[in-house]
Amino acid sequence: MSITITKIAELTGVSKSTAHRALSGASDISETMRQKILDCARSHNYQPNLSARVLVGAKTWLLALYGLDFGNVHFAQFLRGASRVADAAGYHLLTVSSSDKMNHLRHLGIEGVAAFFGSSSEIAGLYNLQIPMVRLIKQNPNGDEAAVSSGVRYGAALLVRYLLEKGHRRIGHLSVSQPDDMNVPEKLAGYQNALADAGVPYRPELVVSVDFYTERCGYEGARKLLSLPEPPTVIFAQSDILATGAYRAARELGLRIPEDISIAGYDDKEYAALLFPALTTVRTPYQQLGAYTMECLIAEIENRPRPSGTPLLPVLAERSSVADINLNPETENEKPCIQPLVR
């Protein structure tokens, strides 16, 4: 089938040991011989058999990225950044989508695994592989040195600080009751921290928790918030898809966005800028996070210390779905009118 080192040795009239010396860049070989073997290997497009190298425990330069939700744009960005770093360091990155598959693949010589958003049980399965692993999201709050944080708490606080600067004081929060997802309490914590820092009291009735990340749930949650005796002036949804539901709820109640009710999301999905009005949200630099995660993984494999410095933090994607109610006298006047509108 394919050309082997034995074939190269035969063609050049040497032993496979010598051929291996030439191809591996060893020093104990004459320069003329090395050139002859290298030329022969190049002309036959020789590539060492990876499986044979795995068998003798040689370096395979194989890494795996584990993540289940392909189709997620964030995953794709993460992959792009990780792939770039892996390529630059000479590694090959393959992506696998289930942990039992990883289990069957551990004999293929994969040197390390990067995980993107795995649930705790799957992460445990990966740990059993006894392979270096770095994963993105902080799963358990108690210290996990193998994790790289995506900074959701910071991102949520960033957005809420922005809302406070825009004059909002009654900030509704659309949360999700997914026990597995560590992002939920992290975002809530960011929300609470930002309020506390500004001296704004936390009101539990302004936090509504829905079941799923769907447009419908966002709609229902927003209806609840808007029917409060004292409705919020802005709704901060934990994800853009929830925010789209809030858009529909506002439209149904005859509320203009952002004049009557401001809405903000999280994720900066591709459709966030397409909505009308364009949604203000938070973008996580997943590509840079992927690059950083891969740098950590490769450093661990090669027994080097982790790169210094922290990965990039989320940034605000400021658009037109949040109103400034600070120095706008007419909005100030309209504010009491919101209540009767919502009933």
Place this chain on the structure above:
Amino acid sequence: MSITITKIAELTGVSKSTAHRALSGASDISETMRQKILDCARSHNYQPNLSARVLVGAKTWLLALYGLDFGNVHFAQFLRGASRVADAAGYHLLTVSSSDKMNHLRHLGIEGVAAFFGSSSEIAGLYNLQIPMVRLIKQNPNGDEAAVSSGVRYGAALLVRYLLEKGHRRIGHLSVSQPDDMNVPEKLAGYQNALADAGVPYRPELVVSVDFYTERCGYEGARKLLSLPEPPTVIFAQSDILATGAYRAARELGLRIPEDISIAGYDDKEYAALLFPALTTVRTPYQQLGAYTMECLIAEIENRPRPSGTPLLPVLAERSSVADINLNPETENEKPCIQPLVR
């Protein structure tokens, strides 16, 4: 490190040949011996080393899905369907994102490759691997038995037929000038075929070609179409993202959707139902296509004929962005009013 068949043989006091007979389900072994070896293997969680199996040319049950645009929802759906079939047939499916990576990985014992939307040069690289391959999209019009069609021509014709049924006769088409993308001429062909079947003459001025699949290009193309002396009553965009640009163009011109101008897309992206009004578009059953593609690939690997029957065809996602101008007298009356509105 891991448990090997030699260890199992030592533990049960037999040779590795006998152990292999028990584990491979051979017939020339006593039942008591087989049970003893099987129990030992199970208790030690034995799994044969894949690399060693590759080396001796044994079956690896390894398949690869090649596709570059992760993050594409359609790719994820395709993967889901393919993965399900592969699992059911006992295969392991890994996904790789570049053809030179595949080149390095060919020694890992991958038995077949399924390709999703590769460009022609990359597909050629995969062909050089001399591995069974089935790919989704029809790249070159002249027969390609290794391809499974995604039915874009049928899907486009389906949508245009629907528009004709709704009474539309001046159907604008928003195309894209991407020479690599075979979808573009296929959709145009579907558009033209449907017109011809209905006896509606094809008017080149109603087909506008833009440069990229972006909202901005969709906007610009729609502006061109709407500023024609005789503007279309409906715009069929080659993708949903172009349709969102058409939405903006219509809004800017003060045209109501669908009362003044109907708009339809292609792809049924996640945001299609979130737009206002919800976008009528065409959904391709990528999950079923992935399953069918994988069935073809496995059949080819196992030297069986391809599964009979054709894969599922695209379906219409009927929403509210297309008006019925047939039996609506007031719309009939309004029809001449469109022209002065657009100027």
Place this chain on the structure above:
DNA sequence: TATCGGATCGGGAACGTTCCCGGAAACAAG
């Protein structure tokens, strides 16, 4: 001239698996 050290190369084992072939029983038929 005998010895030594460095440079250069070949031989062979090892990794874990599969496969082929031969051997040793056990048993039936002549």
Place this chain on the structure above:
DNA sequence: CTTGTTTCCGGGAACGTTCCCGATCCGATA
């Protein structure tokens, strides 16, 4: 008792690579 057949199991090679050890040659030194 011999011969042939079946059942069951072990020995050893092969896959392609890497690594260790030893062999050869050559020039230099004592």
